Amino acid sequence: MNLFIIDDDEAVRSMLIDIIEDYDLGSVVGEASNGSLIDENLLAVKKVDILIIDLLMPVRDGLQTIRDLGSSFTGKIIMISQVEDKDMVGKAYLLGIEYYITKPINRLEVISVIKKVIENIRLQKSVQDIEKALNILEYKPVNYDTKDKFTDENIVTYSQYLLTELGMIGESGSKDLINMVEYLFQYQNENPFENEFPSMKNILSTVAIRKLGENASDNELKKEIKASEQRVRRAIFQGLNHFSSLGLTDYSNPKFEQYATKFFDFIEIRKLMMDMQNNIKPSISHVHINIKKFVRVLYLESKKEYTN
Structure with missing residues (x-):
């Protein structure tokens, strides 16, 4: 650079x-x-x-x-x-x-x-490269297996891009979130879900097993699941902080309008904005973080970025 x-x-x-x-x-x-x-x-x-x-x-x-x-x-x-x-x-x-x-x-x-x-520059370039490839694919016949493989490899790039837009990519929990998106994509290919979304317990457990391996003990898995959930919670809190600060500075900011209510509970954003306005340091213990909503939206938006 x-x-x-x-x-x-x-x-x-x-x-x-x-x-x-x-x-x-x-x-x-x-x-x-x-x-x-x-x-x-x-x-x-x-x-x-x-x-x-x-x-x-x-x-x-x-x-x-x-x-x-x-x-x-x-x-x-x-x-x-x-x-x-x-x-x-x-x-x-x-x-x-x-x-x-x-x-x-x-x-x-x-x-x-x-x-x-x-990281943002690199991700934007990756997204642009994928979009160029997709434009080429529109004019070339591809069999189902080839298209599926291409999607599986690149939905992760879209989730990385979105996490960058949300100001969260530097958090350790962002890696857990990306692993969840990858798992959900593979899961839906095998078990299409229309209205039923996998439980967070199921998602966290599967991602933990993938990380530690099938031979991991129950105790090791429990520790990893708990640690992963805490990392994700901190990452989402960072995103809440980022957008609360953005909204306080400029309520009409395009990113704020596009992402704030889609990924987060607006009541929690308003609470953090008021704390910041009153010079009160935001605390994760005073904020309700809806992990399942965030993961669901991140997955669906990542998938939508690919299909658009």
């Missing part, structure tokens, strides 16, 4: 370059001290995938720079700033940034955010 950094503080630019290079997150192909020094042509020549830009800078600030770039820059944007004003942050998200990092720079946060953006 090629990254370009724009910040008027040389120390910040140097710190970000060190983090990116030390943790092998990509190549820094350029840097600038303010937005007036870059344009879409420079970013295109440099083949920039990720633009890291400061909000407040002399001559041309981050918001104006992003506006000027418009749709000509197709890469991802990470904004950094000392500003925590909700209106300013909201404007940044409306302009299409992926993440907002608050200064002073936290090494672990920078690493986590850049990794998530890289």
Whole structure:
């Protein structure tokens, strides 16, 4: 991945370059001290995938720079700033940034955010590649077995893409959720379910057996089932947090409108939004998390992404 950094503080630019290079997150192909020094042509020549830009800078600030770039820059944007004003942050998200990092720079946060953006880029490319393949398949005769195999391999990619959209892909529980989607797809191919969806006990047990193997003891399976359920619960809570924050910043955000009520209980989102508004730290113990609803929707939406 090629990254370009724009910040008027040389120390910040140097710190970000060190983090990116030390943790092998990509190549820094350029840097600038303010937005007036870059344009879409420079970013295109440099083949920039990720633009890291400061909000407040002399001559041309981050918001104006992003506006000027418009749709000509197709890469991802990470904004950094000392500003925590909700209106300013909201404007940044409306302009299409992926993440907002608050200064002073936290090494672990920078690493986590850049990794998530890289994963998002890769997943989007995978989805685009699959869609191209599907367009080709529409004009070529394929036997049932071939199509089935193609679907089985790629429904996982769609679930990864959705979890990225939901801000959950970095959570360990996302792997459990992806395993559940894969199992449900294979299960439905063998046992079509119209109105009856497998119980969470059945899903968790099967996924645990697949992970540990048929020879695992009952005690080992029980521990894995409990641990898996806790990981999934934390991952969904992260998604709830992400969308509550998004809704608080911009209630009309397209992602919020598309996913919030579909995947989560809106009452719980409203509760978290109120907590955030009152500077109360959200707690997983005070939130009702409907795991079965989330898994069902994730599976059906992943499958729908493929069939569309």
